[in-house]
Amino acid sequence: MARRKYVVGNWKMNGLTAALGEAQAIFAAAGENKGVDVALCPPFTLIGPMISAAPGAAVGGQDCHAAASGAFTGSVAAPMLADIGASLVIVGHSERREGFGESDADVKAKAGAALAAGLSVILCVGEPREVRESGGAADYVLAQIAGSLPGDFDPARLAIAYEPIWAIGTGLVPTVGDVAAMHGAIRAKLGEQAGGSAAGTMRILYGGSVNAENAAELLGAGDVDGALVGGASLTAGKFVPIIEAAAAL
Numbered sequence: 001m002a003r004r005k006y007v008v009g010n011w012k013m014n015g016l017t018a019a020l021g022e023a024q025a026i027f028a029a030a031g032e033n034k035g036v037d038v039a040l041c042p043p044f045t046l047i048g049p050m051i052s053a054a055p056g057a058a059v060g061g062q063d064c065h066a067a068a069s070g071a072f073t074g075s076v077a078a079p080m081l082a083d084i085g086a087s088l089v090i091v092g093h094s095e096r097r098e099g100f101g102e103s104d105a106d107v108k109a110k111a112g113a114a115l116a117a118g119l120s121v122i123l124c125v126g127e128p129r130e131v132r133e134s135g136g137a138a139d140y141v142l143a144q145i146a147g148s149l150p151g152d153f154d155p156a157r158l159a160i161a162y163e164p165i166w167a168i169g170t171g172l173v174p175t176v177g178d179v180a181a182m183h184g185a186i187r188a189k190l191g192e193q194a195g196g197s198a199a200g201t202m203r204i205l206y207g208g209s210v211n212a213e214n215a216a217e218l219l220g221a222g223d224v225d226g227a228l229v230g231g232a233s234l235t236a237g238k239f240v241p242i243i244e245a246a247a248a249l
């Protein structure tokens with residue numbers, strides 16, 4: 001079966017309750033583009049209110065702890081996300097790996113905890129600029145997959161997001177050929193680790209400076225099943241054209 005396109009907004013540390021109207025407008029547009037799966041990952045504080053404002057919408061977290069509960073001040077556990085109605089969580093975003101020192105093993109544990117709690121997972125990988133410039137991007141990203149992919153999982157509930165760090169929030173994007181090559185290499189690696197049937201089911205999203213102008217080209221690249229969008233997901237005006245571009249493919 002063909003993989004459905006998946007367009008996910010990562011609001012990062014942005015959004016007060018006043019932004020819930022944008023989420024409602026985004027999910028209303030998602031309802032009109034039924035061929036595309038759409039989700040939003042706002043800050044923890046907005047997950048419950050967003051689900052109340054847009055019942056039935058796919059809303060998720062941007063991180064979770066690997067433990068189900070315990071003395072971890074400031075952290076949120078995967079079962080807590082599921083308990084308030086979240087259906088997914090992002091793990092391993094480069095802003096967590098780089099800014100909070102998360103290792104591949106940490107990301108793997110978080111992904112496993114999220115799956116055990118019944119959530120879907122978006123597992124992020126991506127190389128820094130100097131690695132891209134030295135020609136080592138594929139090796140770097142495939143090593144991240146090897147180290148952070150859980151051992152046993154439902155491929156329908158685990159997506160990979162390829163987000164080159166140097167493309168995040170910079171307006172820089174790899175060439176469509178480079179994106180297709182990396183996504184093809186990731187799918188081959190998933191085949192090695194999880195089997196060909198799982199690799200054929202799993203969605204691989206591109207993230208990094210996706211906007212209304214470049215979405216159609218990036219989403220149309222080989223082995224690209226959707227987008228993980230930061231800045232351009234904060235308003236319906238910028239995000240809905242990306243959903244529409246995915247629907248038109």
Ligand code: 13P
Pocket residue numbers: 010093163167168169170207208209210228229230231232
């Ligand atoms: P931008 O779309 O703002 O570049 O962010 C990408 C990203 O990090 C999404 O997780």
